[in-house]
Amino acid sequence: MPLDFNVKLIEEFRTNAGRLGGPFEGWVLLLLTTTGARSGREHTTPLGFVEDGDRLLVVGSAGGSDRHPDWYRNVLAHPTVTVETGVDTWRATAVAATGAERDALFARVVAAAPGYADYQKATDRVLPVVVLHRIPVSDYTPPNRLDALADELVKIHDWLRGELAALAEGLAAPGAAELTVELRRHCLTFCAGLAHHHGGEDAGLFPYLAREFPEKAEVFERLRVEHEGVARALDGLRELLARVDETGPGDLRPEFDRLRAELEAHFAHEEAEVLPLLRAAAPAP
The missing domain is CATH 2.30.110.10 (Electron Transport, Fmn-binding Protein; Chain A)
Structure with missing residues (x-):
């Protein structure tokens, strides 16, 4: 028109x-x-x-x-x-x-x-x-206590780990000749959810903790760099998904496996470094 x-x-x-x-x-x-x-x-x-x-x-x-x-x-x-x-x-x-x-x-x-x-x-x-x-509208309300936020962070990571496992299973399904609409939607929704999660950490949580714990500046710089690496992997995954007429599970799998390895390492590092800080910053009962 x-x-x-x-x-x-x-x-x-x-x-x-x-x-x-x-x-x-x-x-x-x-x-x-x-x-x-x-x-x-x-x-x-x-x-x-x-x-x-x-x-x-x-x-x-x-x-x-x-x-x-x-x-x-x-x-x-x-x-x-x-x-x-x-x-x-x-x-x-x-x-x-x-x-x-x-x-x-x-x-x-x-x-x-x-x-x-x-x-x-x-x-x-x-x-x-x-x-x-x-895309369902979430009724999620962010916790107003840092100790509750620590618990929520683990829940988010566990959900993302579950999504990674489900996507891996879908990509490995026998006889999958092409990426179905549902599988691509699942991949794209996961990418969007992960990008939103990391964007929130970079914009709010990490700057707050960096101010509270200036001696941990190197930790948050490394986490920021890890987020950039994950973002590049997400871009690669989206690029493959965009080539809908030529992309198949076999083409997508290496990029997905790389993303999954990066995320597993990143989640473990973040939980080891950030959760203790959230617990320490929480006010005593």
Whole structure:
């Protein structure tokens, strides 16, 4: 859609809680806000969608043009997106389907909205199908005591260890010819959760403890460097996941194994150094 067309449509959509009038009356759309693959800036695009259980399907049709739409390129680089339906706004993980899974989902889309079949006939490009998985809103409240925070840190690490084990099992599953939407979603959700966890430590917890325990400056510098190493490993994992048409479990496994080894060592080091400080900084009962 032309930019000025999009701007007017977005404005009307948001003003009228998703209801459109005039030439757009009866259109059922969502607004997808993505992060630019190169610019890093947010971009909002009106898109048709098809419901598929508790997830939504959107198609990179671009009106049947021979070029993938920009929003699709964006979600390959940055899979965390914002979805607006007019009555609800939520964060989602956007995962492109591939192979037989993509074909089955496209058939489901065409059954609900036959116009997409015409778009596919207009181009030799395989129209991508992207699955939008809602990211649950956490009701977690950070502990207001440092000793409780120490316990919570262990719980978070144990959850991340469990996710690593589950991902390893999925990647090693016999007969897995390609990465399914669910497996890629699991990987991307894990990456986002880990990045959020480390971002919170770098922005809040570690600076606080560094002020309380200046003699431990080298410890927090090493932890910061470890976070940078993990971030690079996450970038490598996301890059492989973005190449949805050529990535398989065999290509992904070495990068995942490297990330898992780094994380196991990092968690052990962090718990050995940080937990005693949290316990020591906690006020006496």
